[in-house]
Amino acid sequence: MWIGAWKKAKSVLEEIIEEEETHPYKQIVGIWEVIEQLLRAIIYAYRKVTYEKPQKLISMLPRLVKKARNKELIISLQKAYAKRKRIVHKSNIPDKAKLEEMKTEFCFAAQRLLNILRDKGCEVKDLLKGMELLCRGIYE
16 A cells, blocks of 8 residues: 555656646645655555545654654645645636745655655665656746
């Protein structure tokens, strides 16, 4: 299961990078999908179960992973989920500024989530490469 989530995260990240000029809506939804799949992979690697609701994934992370007991990480995950929810469930059409906000949350959270997966023995090199491409310019 966790390998499937990891592969899906990798696949979606590759799609986002290939279609960088696509509409911000698609990219924001895709960015959240990568985060959600990384969360699923981590939860499954530690607990051998996963949960349907994203809020449950976020709340279980610090309970299972000591390294995830980081307030900034949890806040970043919650912000990313809230942004995605607003975009998908409202009639708002996101612009490039909203996309950049989402990328900032993604880059912060994904780096920490990938470190957790690496500590668990998962090969994250390909995901790190994709993340670096997506995150270029965010922290400069």
